[in-house]
Amino acid sequence: MRAIVIKKHGDIRVLSHTNIQKPKIIPGHVIIKVKYCALNHLDLKVRKGLCGTKIKFPHILGSDICGNLENGFDKFNVGDEVVIYPIINDENSISKLNMIGGCSNYNGGYAEFVLVPKQCIIKKPKWLSSIESCSLNVSYLTVWNILRTFDCKKDDEIFVWGGNSGIGTASILLAKSIGCKVITTVSDDSKIGLVKKLGADVVLNRKKKNILRSVMRGTNGVDHVIDHVGSKTWQTSINMLKAGGKMATCGVTTGNYSKVNIFDVYNKQIKIFGIYMGNKSQLIELHKFMKLKKIKPIIDSILSLRDARLAHKKLENGKQFGKIVLRV
Numbered sequence: 001m002r003a004i005v006i007k008k009h010g011d012i013r014v015l016s017h018t019n020i021q022k023p024k025i026i027p028g029h030v031i032i033k034v035k036y037c038a039l040n041h042l043d044l045k046v047r048k049g050l051c052g053t054k055i056k057f058p059h060i061l062g063s064d065i066c067g068n069l070e071n072g073f074d075k076f077n078v079g080d081e082v083v084i085y086p087i088i089n090d091e092n093s094i095s096k097l098n099m100i101g102g103c104s105n106y107n108g109g110y111a112e113f114v115l116v117p118k119q120c121i122i123k124k125p126k127w128l129s130s131i132e133s134c135s136l137n138v139s140y141l142t143v144w145n146i147l148r149t150f151d152c153k154k155d156d157e158i159f160v161w162g163g164n165s166g167i168g169t170a171s172i173l174l175a176k177s178i179g180c181k182v183i184t185t186v187s188d189d190s191k192i193g194l195v196k197k198l199g200a201d202v203v204l205n206r207k208k209k210n211i212l213r214s215v216m217r218g219t220n221g222v223d224h225v226i227d228h229v230g231s232k233t234w235q236t237s238i239n240m241l242k243a244g245g246k247m248a249t250c251g252v253t254t255g256n257y258s259k260v261n262i263f264d265v266y267n268k269q270i271k272i273f274g275i276y277m278g279n280k281s282q283l284i285e286l287h288k289f290m291k292l293k294k295i296k297p298i299i300d301s302i303l304s305l306r307d308a309r310l311a312h313k314k315l316e317n318g319k320q321f322g323k324i325v326l327r328v
Helices: 041-048 139-150 166-178 189-198 211-218 234-239 262-267 280-293 305-316
Strands: 002-005 016-019 029-038 064-069 081-084 113-117 121-123 157-160 181-186 202-205 222-227 241-249 271-274 299-304 323-327
Touching: 002 305, 016 305, 029 081, 041 305, 121 280, 139 166, 139 222, 139 241, 139 271, 139 280, 157 166, 166 181, 166 189, 166 280, 181 189, 181 211, 189 202, 202 211, 211 234, 222 234, 234 241, 234 262, 299 305, 305 323
Parallel strands: 157 181, 157 222, 181 202, 222 241, 241 271, 299 323
Antiparallel strands: 002 016, 029 064, 029 113, 029 323, 064 081, 081 121
8 A cells, every 4th residue: 555654763854755555444443444644743843853752663653543344344335434533542531642643653644544543433514525524533523622622712812823823723713603893913914814804703814913912912811722833932922821711732833841930820820831732522522513614624725645745844834724535
């Protein structure tokens, strides 16, 4: 089968388009013929060897997967179109070490076929396309978990970094559907109009504006912050929260370590949550909510499997608006 394989950690040159053996069925598992696989920053992190654990080489990336069943079981039939919940464990335990295509020994969706545990299978929502369906399992599920953890309500003010990213676009669409006011950032003026069309109330060019000053000028501090950037933004995220505010951290694209003023945290009685996706039940709940609100994920581009290097480069440089998807 065709696949994008990495045999070591490194830059985009370690992504190799090659032919390898199709996985063989084992007890408790099924094989999926992959149609589409969306990219996430996790893919970049695993490729670079920054996930904090060893993986077995050769390894295949890709956690956002939609495809057709090669093996029927229970209520599922051969050929059924399904999406894959990528975390391999029980409903109450979330662990990045057991993620399909992530920091584990389970290969992912940058391939024609993928072997996954039966419990990871969910029927594709009929009202979404295959491309749209594969784009929800990581970033949109993460945001849904965050908004539920925040217990967001109508008129809450929420700030999210990078309104053009997967997390950013998901945050705007989902938070606005609840009735929140959304403030976000972009890296250049050409993206401002696009982000505002999604529903963002305030869009700030982070290269031209002092983000903290701009946020505080228009508010008395926000109720919630979604930070998927990491070391460069943590202190700013904390500073813009009002007393009793809540911050979710769900990514580290600029680094794992940050110096913060601890006094600010307890003085304002801030709550900080580490969010790593959500459970399978929440993904099903998200599907129903998006159908009810008529929300569809934002797709930046669809590239062929052999263009995985180009896709990684685009994501790495922040040139996307929404999700980048590989057609397998």
